[in-house]
Amino acid sequence: MDFWLIIRFIFLIILIIFGIFFFIVFILLRIIRKYHKFPIPSFMTRLIDNPIRRKFIQKPEKVAERLKLESGMTVVEIGPGKGSYTKAIAKKVLPEGIVYAIDIQESVINRLKKRIEKENITNIIPKIDDAYNLSFEDESIDRVLMIACLPEIPEPIRALKELKRVLKTDGLISLSEIFPDPDYPRRKTEKKWAEEVGFELEEQFGNWFIYQLNFKIKPKKIN
């Protein structure tokens, strides 16, 4: 048999084995996370915020652009990870605007504090906070961003109610998800959660694998 044909055949077999392995791991992780939700370890947030994702899959500038940010706005990002998306948002609200980067894990916040100190960024405020019980006033926030974060929270509806409390009446919340995050929900699931709380879809971007949904507060009906 032709040498290169054998090499190609071996390569194909290896590829199939890897594919099956990752598929099984993915299914197992999905089952575990369905019944036992917990914040992903801090080191994992560093792995998922990598150059391939930032350059080819989910560009921070694009995510920020879709938020319709204006200078002077107050933004909250929940679950900022390494902070690449936080930085893109912070740039767009300069010079007066502020981005609060909040996370329930101290290790995530401490790492982000070090990064912004090193890069001399003055309008990002990292702080430990819980999406169920945010330390912000009612109707004080212009934009809320959550990337691969809401489905990780055991009670997403409860968190969304808290987001609605802090959001200004003309504010936006933006939810983004990426497949194959083991917590990945379909768009219609996230839309259903948001509608249940009193949000309505303003705009959607992306596709089945990677999407971003912008919601605004549904205006109250006047009789």
Ligand SMILES: C[S@@+](CC[C@H](N)C(=O)[O-])C[C@H]1O[C@@H](n2cnc3c(N)ncnc32)[C@H](O)[C@@H]1O
């Ligand atoms: C998958 S990471 C998101 C990483 C980042 N957004 C990205 O896309 O690279 C989810 C983050 O949400 C945080 N988180 C989970 N539950 C939370 C809660 N109740 N309040 C605030 N943050 C929470 C976790 O600690 C974790 O750092």
